[in-house]
Structure formats: C-alpha cells, structure tokens
Amino acid sequence: MLFSTLVASALALASTAAAAPSPQGYGKSDSLYKAMRSRGRSFIGTALTIRDNEPAEPKIIKQDFNSITPENAQKWESTEPSRGNFTLADSDRYVQYAKNNGLQIHCHNLVWHSQLPAWVTDGKFDNRTLIQVMEEHIKVLAGRYRGQCTRWDVVNEALNEDGTYRESVWYNTIGEAYLPIAFRLAAKYDKHAELFYNDYNLEYNNAKTEGAKRIVKLIKSYGVKINGVGYQAHLASEATPTAPGAAPDQKTLEAALRATADLGVDVVYTEIDLRMNTPATPEKLAVQAAAYERVAKSCLAVKRCIGMTVWGISDKYSWIPGVFAGEGAALIWDENYNKKPAYKGFLKGIVGR
Numbered sequence: 001m002l003f004s005t006l007v008a009s010a011l012a013l014a015s016t017a018a019a020a021p022s023p024q025g026y027g028k029s030d031s032l033y034k035a036m037r038s039r040g041r042s043f044i045g046t047a048l049t050i051r052d053n054e055p056a057e058p059k060i061i062k063q064d065f066n067s068i069t070p071e072n073a074q075k076w077e078s079t080e081p082s083r084g085n086f087t088l089a090d091s092d093r094y095v096q097y098a099k100n101n102g103l104q105i106h107c108h109n110l111v112w113h114s115q116l117p118a119w120v121t122d123g124k125f126d127n128r129t130l131i132q133v134m135e136e137h138i139k140v141l142a143g144r145y146r147g148q149c150t151r152w153d154v155v156n157e158a159l160n161e162d163g164t165y166r167e168s169v170w171y172n173t174i175g176e177a178y179l180p181i182a183f184r185l186a187a188k189y190d191k192h193a194e195l196f197y198n199d200y201n202l203e204y205n206n207a208k209t210e211g212a213k214r215i216v217k218l219i220k221s222y223g224v225k226i227n228g229v230g231y232q233a234h235l236a237s238e239a240t241p242t243a244p245g246a247a248p249d250q251k252t253l254e255a256a257l258r259a260t261a262d263l264g265v266d267v268v269y270t271e272i273d274l275r276m277n278t279p280a281t282p283e284k285l286a287v288q289a290a291a292y293e294r295v296a297k298s299c300l301a302v303k304r305c306i307g308m309t310v311w312g313i314s315d316k317y318s319w320i321p322g323v324f325a326g327e328g329a330a331l332i333w334d335e336n337y338n339k340k341p342a343y344k345g346f347l348k349g350i351v352g353r
C-alpha cells in the first residue's frame with residue numbers, strides 16, 4: 001500500500017479533491033501533469049493524432065496532459081508536398097486544439113531526413129538553393145504559428161549511432177552548418193518558441209550522446225539560440241530482438257540527460273514508449289512499470305529536465321507493432337484505454353516517493 005500513500009501525496013500536492021482509489025489502485029483524480037507541475041516542472045505531454053471515433057482520448061488528455069505533440073501533421077511530407085505548395089489545414093487543427101484546450105504544443109518538426117518528400121531528397125539542389133528551400137519551409141511553418149508553438153523540434157535525428165553525422169540530403173549538401181542555419185531561421189521566424197534538437201538513443205550516455213553535445217556546442221558557437229535537447233526515449237522495457245539491452249538504469253539515464261543539460265540547455269523526454277515482446281503478461285507489465293518509473297525519476301533528478309511526452313495514449317494506435325515485429329504494448333493505456341501498471345509506475349516516478 002506504498003502506492004496509495006504515493007497517490008495520496010500526489011493528490012495533496014496537486015491540491016485536487018482526493019478520491020478513493022479504484023480497485024486497480026488508480027485514483028480517479030490522478031493526473032500526470034498536475035503531479036509534474038507540483039514538482040515544479042513544466043509539462044507532461046502526449047503525441048496526438050486527432051481521432052473522432054475515440055471519445056476516451058479527449059477525456060484522458062484533459063485529465064493527464066498539458067502538452068501535445070502532433071504525431072505527423074507538421075512533418076514536411078504533410079506540410080509541403082511540393083515546392084511552395086503548403087498544405088497546412090491538418091497542422092492548423094492541432095495548433096487550434098492546443099489553443100482551445102489550454103495546452104502547450106511541442107511542434108514537430110522542421111528539418112528531418114525522413115518523411116521528407118522526394119522533391120527535396122532527390123532535388124539535386126546546390127548548397128545555396130537547399131538553404132533557400134529550408135528557409136521557405138521554416139518561414140511558413142514557424143512564421144504561421146509564431147507565438148503559438150511552445151517548443152519546436154528544429155532539427156530531428158541528425159546523428160548516426162556512433163555519434164557521427166547522418167548522411168542526409170541536408171548534411172551531404174550543406175555540411176554540419178545546416179544545423180545552426182536551421183536554428184537561426186527558426187529563431188528568425190518565431191522569437192518565442194523554445195528551439196530543440198531531438199534524437200533517439202541518446203539515453204545510453206554513449207557516443208551518440210556525445211554527438212548531441214557536439215551539436216549543442218556547434219549551434220552555440222555560431223551565436224545561435226538553442227533552448228534544449230529532446231531525448232526521444234523509444235526504449236525496450238526488457239531485452240527484445242531489436243534492443244538486446246533493456247532501458248538503461250537510472251544512473252545512466254540521469255548521466256545522459258546531464259551530458260547536454262550541463263551545457264546550459266533544457267532537456268525533455270520527447271517520445272517515450274517502452275516496448276516489450278508481445279503478448280504482455282503480468283510479469284512483463286511489472287517490468288515495464290518499473291522502467292517507466294525510472295525514466296520519470298531520472299527526469300526529476302535533473303533540474304533542467306522540464307517535461308516528458310509519451311508517444312501516444314493507447315497501445316491500440318502505437319506505431320511500435322508496425323515497425324518492430326513481435327513487439328508492442330509500449331504505452332501506459334492498453335488497447336481498451338485502461339490504465340496499465342506502467343501508468344502507476346510513471347506517476348510514482350513523477351511524484352518521487
């Protein structure tokens with residue numbers, strides 16, 4: 001009954017009315033973001049694809065989240081499918097959704113090698129022209145939502161696993177200067193948004209984490225603003241075929257966050273999901289809950305960790321089974337929108353006792 005104590009303190013801190021815990025041990029007025037705010041941090045978010053057929057989702061968002069990240073709507077292929085042809089109706093809906101519901105919005109993303117249309121990838125633009133293409137895109141996206149995006153992922157996934165630069169059209173044409181150039185342009189068209197570099201597998205405090213440090217220093221060396229680093233945290237909660245090592249221990253997670261935070265930027269977990277080999281069993285769900293707890297604890301242990309976003313609400317729509325065969329059940333609500341033990345683990349890690 002350690003947990004009922006924890007919930008009670010979370011509720012007290014959040015100064016919401018205490019409700020009797022449900023039979024599964026979840027209190028009706030549990031709220032991830034209120035617990036996070038009570039710890040002096042900024043947000044708990046979810047990736048969002050707006051669906052009209054899932055009435056549970058807006059209720060969960062209202063109760064547990066104060067930030068959203070549009071899952072796909074702002075990616076280049078969705079927003080500029082051909083040069084100068086900006087298709088922003090869908091993206092607009094997310095910004096409006098955040099506004100209507102008083103939520104932060106983590107806008108995602110401006111410059112990435114993936115979900116990038118062929119007209120950019122195969123356009124054979126020279127350096128100057130590609131920078132122009134980048135500016136046209138950032139001008140329209142960042143400019144349109146100026147003052148409305150809480151944060152922007154300015155550059156996404158620029159690194160290889162060994163910490164070297166990924167050979168994308170951006171890097172191959174412009175060189176590493178594409179990073180500071182992108183950040184400079186984002187700041188030019190939206191002075192208000194916090195500007196983030198975002199990548200996966202930075203959580204192991206290894207060569208790739210070193211690469212992220214190099215990027216922060218590079219951008220700063222150009223005299224350009226960077227506010228933070230996003231650690232995606234697409235991790236496995238147990239050993240799986242695609243991740244022989246399960247999610248790092250708490251010390252490693254903290255050290256990884258501090259690696260860039262110590263350079264004077266904020267850090268955020270931007271896309272948390274902790275997959276397992278399916279089907280889920282009570283044992284695996286308990287292992288997963290412990291992994292969620294230590295991810296949350298690692299954030300709370302680092303002063304500059306301002307928030308955390310999970311990459312979706314329900315396992316029903318998670319991207320994991322479609323990409324990692326035989327793996328899934330990575331989120332904190334199951335396919336029927338019931339809270340999993342992972343919810344409790346995550347909340348416990350946020351509350352911190």
Ligand SMILES: *[C@@H]1O[C@H](CO)[C@@H](O)[C@H](O)[C@H]1NC(C)=O
Binds near residue numbers: 082085087
């Ligand atoms: C813009 O892109 C959309 C989506 O691909 C397409 O349907 C439309 O015809 C394009 N418009 C122009 C003017 O190219």
Ligand SMILES: *[C@@H]1O[C@H](CO)[C@@H](O)[C@H](O)[C@H]1NC(C)=O
Binds near residue numbers: 127128173174175177
């Ligand atoms: C491309 O142009 C930018 C801006 O002038 C410059 O910083 C960068 O080094 C150039 N890249 C190459 C490969 O010439």
